[in-house]
Amino acid sequence: MIGKLSGLLDETGDDWAMIDCGGVGYVATCSARTLRRLPGRGEAVALVVETQMREDSIRLFGFLDKAERDWFRILQTVQGVGAKVALAILDTLSPAEITRAVTLGDKAALGRASGVGPKLALRLVTELKDKTPAGDGGGFIAVAAAAPGATKMAAGPLAEAVSALVNLGYKPVEASVAVTAALSKLGPEPEVAALIRGGLKELAR
Template structure:
């Protein structure tokens, strides 16, 4: 099984790239996020690979980080109805930390932004992966977010605070991290106004 490719970018397509490794061109299907990070033909690159072997084909999926590959596996192995195509669509739309935060906040609407991901599938993703989000958050700020927000759906003050910060121009990922940090100080019973105020302090650091 191929787990990593290190070579030269030979071609970049709409949903794949070709990596020249010692004169052999490997086709790796990638998320839009991974493809957009590639610098162009002739540039050295390392991709982390997930290999699918079937009776009629062998397909390689390439990722810019081990974490992104782990999320690709996690989505397919733990959520009913999610295959490679849907997993790639999700990872094309959301970074690993954004996906972890969406799951932590039970924000199915954020996941549903991915092309081809309907409301029901998005709800299954945030529900069935809720216990795994902290371990796959991909950053110190996000690790443990699910624990901080509790096991159930995020209360209205938390969702309102995240939305308010996002409306001020911050990314939803940054807003979620700021509110999670604010909860440490204010407690889970804090109102939206308090969380917004403390969240802004976190964002100003």
């Protein structure tokens, strides 16, 4: 099973890229987001790869970072989501935006992706709420820091507040949602103590 491709970018198409690895060209299907971020033709590139094997074919899906690859895998655990829809979601939302949408139950954000209707969007936020890429505990802190109303000055306090609630025994996803909710009521530049108190009030509801 191929897990990574490192070589030179040989050619790209509407939804694929060919990587020249020592004279052998590997074609990987990619999201539009990944394709936009690729270097120029002939330049060095490394793709994290998901290999899907079928009875009659082997397909490679390439991503520039593990977060995209991990969400590609996780999205397909939901009924009705295959590779095509998973890539469509990754075309529309970055990994951090997917995490935020799932964490906050933002069906509208997920519904912007091609092939994702209201029913599937609901299924996504319901089934994926407790699933995140491995090692993404800190990702929920980023979700809170990216919430509407957050500023660069508030990002530190937000992260500290989420961390404090996690240290009290709450799950990262619970802490992030609670702090995000508290932020919307406290304003864009709250103090850490106020965010913690507000988060605890949200969790007590």
